[in-house]
Amino acid sequence: MSSSLTLSDVTFTWPDGAPAFDRLSLTLGTGRTGLVGTNGSGKSTLLRLLAGELRPTTGSITTPGELGYLPQNLVLDTGRRVDDVLGVTAIRAAIRAVEDGSATEEHFATIGDNWDVEERIRAILDRLGLEAVRLDRLAGELSGGELTLLGLAALLLRRPAALLLDEPTNNLDLRARELVHREVAGWGGILVVVSHDRELLRLVDRIAEVRDHEVTLYGGNLADYEHAVEVAQEAARRHVRAAESDVKRQKRELVEAGIKLARRARYGQQMWDRKREPKVRMRKRQEDAQIAAGKYRNLHTDRLEGAVEALKAAEELVREDAEIRVELPETTVARGTDVLRIDAVPRFGPAVDLHVMGPERIALTGPNGSGKTTLLRTIAGELPPKSGEVGLFVPARLLPQRIDALDDTLSIVDNVRLVAPSLTDNEIRARLARFLFRGKAADREVASLSGGERFRAALATLLLTEPTPRLLLLDEPTNNLDLASVRRLTEALLAYRGTLIVASHDRPFLADIGITRWLPLRD
Missing domain, CATH: 1.10.287 (Helix Hairpins)
Structure with missing residues (x-):
């Protein structure tokens, strides 16, 4: 049995003929490997090849034994029970039969060496912050973050030879992220993780960068990779x-x-x-x-x-590293200017008493379900408060978690034209160039954009909307963005001269954009 994950001369081509990898040879041994690269570079494809979900067109892949794979968008049948998701329903039933005195040889064969399975399940669930989750509970009763942690628990319970994780901290709140970080830090076997979570990538032993259909290995963690x-x-x-x-x-x-x-x-x-x-x-x-x-x-x-x-x-050999430039002097908010006053109870969440003045940068934090998104939508006027008042004194715009405000059937230029009718075509194109959409790139249909490009287009459209927003509301803006896109977003927000309220669990990102006040929300 191999002691590593090995790809030998692997070529993979999509059915439409688009190449993903060409004669790729790679060995990933014991230790934690962080898989990085721009959106669309092939990180998830490589993980699916390793997991056996995709078969290489040519070449071979050798694995060290059973693999545990957690996909980026984990889909679980909401009608299944927790013990079924964990794969222990039959073992639990067999143990009950033994305890009742009605066991057969088949029951003992089902149990095997797993007499302590319930104790191990409870230990893993407790370790992942799921101590309140009962084994007979339905998966549909759990939150999205709890389902991700449950999927990870199912893998840990199997004790696989190698663990493959695709963006495991996406959409998790701060506490859940820390629990996943702890599991990654304590993993002693082979682990490969696709992530843009910089705190998680500081815990790995090596970085594997996917770029131009190739993979390059760098020793050390994210900081060592960035330095190299x-x-x-x-x-x-x-x-x-x-x-x-x-x-x-x-x-x-x-x-x-x-x-x-x-x-x-x-x-x-x-x-x-x-x-x-x-x-x-x-x-x-x-x-x-x-x-x-x-x-x-x-x-x-x-x-x-x-x-x-x-x-x-x-x-x-020189990488494209253009920077977003935000030059909108009309976004400037003078120090001491009234921006926002809230004395209200949103439809979902706790009462909020908040006064925002001048070019503040506020981080909205708290566990999932604490009301961060509801508060942002209430400030933006999308939801009326249950009671109280919201006073907004400057133009404000909200960039939601799901970037669905753009018309997929239109070009980037035409999307901006809808919200900024007074701008000429040349003015729109000049401003889009600052967001790295130059020449024909600005004429691309939104539906054809990658995740990072779509986010840039949404941010450009948001900032070019008339009247120009002087209060920007961002809901988990770094979710699903690669490291390069996060850097570009950071550059754009550092150049923005208005007021920011940002809901995020990404602590390095919040530190980089110069947060001046933290507003924690509780359940």
Whole structure:
């Protein structure tokens, strides 16, 4: 039995012919591996290949034994009982038969070495914060976060040789995230986790980056990986600068060579006109000069072409790392300006007494179900409060968790045109360019965008809406965004000059955007 997950010359192509991986060879041994890459790069595809959900087009995959796989969008039959989800219904029934004195050989075979299964279940559920969940309860009675933790508990109970987790902390509140972090930190076997959760990625032993249909391994955690990439990128940028200088030099030398050859040609013509030498010798001299000139010109042309190729090769090593630029002076909120006053009870959640002034940046925290989304929707005017008042003194916009405010059938430009009718086409395109939608990219249909691109388009549309929002309400904005998209969102929010209220469990993100006040909500 193999002691590692091994891919040998694996090629995988989707039915429509789109390539995912081409002759990929990779070995992942004992320890925690963080799988990172931009949205759509193939992280989940690689995990599904490892889990056996997808079969490689060519090549082979070797596993160390039973695998435990937790998909990103875990779907459980809500009519199933918890013990059925955990896969222990038959074992529990067999143990009851033994206790009742009605056991058969089949019951003992079902139990095997699992006499302590209920104790182990209870220990795992307690460890994952599910101490109140009864085994006879229906899965449909649990929250989305509890279902994710239950799915993880089912894997841990099986004690697999390798654990494969796809975005296990998505949509989990802070406490649940910490519990998953603890399980990952304590895992002693092979673990591969796809995640953009930076706190979780600080716990891994290596990073596997999926990029351009290839996988590159980096030793150490997220910080080590980011440092290694930055060192490599700085070296690549130096190569580009050196290659650009060489191209300029070769162009200059080619021009100088042309001037020199032109001078020689004029001198030769003058000698011919004066006929100071016999014609045979002059014709031979002219032929020799033409051959030499051709070689000289070809030499400099080849050097220039080589320099241009070297520049292209150097540029390919530099990653696209453009930054979002938000230049909307009308979003500025002067210090001391009244932005929001709340003295109300939202439809779902606790009473809120809040006064927001000036360009504050408020983090809305609390467990899932504590009313964060309801409060944001109440501030935005989408929900009336159960009682009390909400006073909003500046234009406000809400970016919800589910980015469904865009019209999928329209282009990015046309979506912005709907909310900013006074802007000309050139003005819209100039502003979309600041969000990295340049040229034809702004004409793409929203339905064709990746998750990160869709988020950028939604953020651009939100900020370009008339009147421009001076209070921005964000509901779990980093969910489902890759690390690069989170960096770009952070850049955009740092450039925003209005007031922010952000509901998020992503503590590094909240720290990076300069939160000035924390508002915890409780059940």
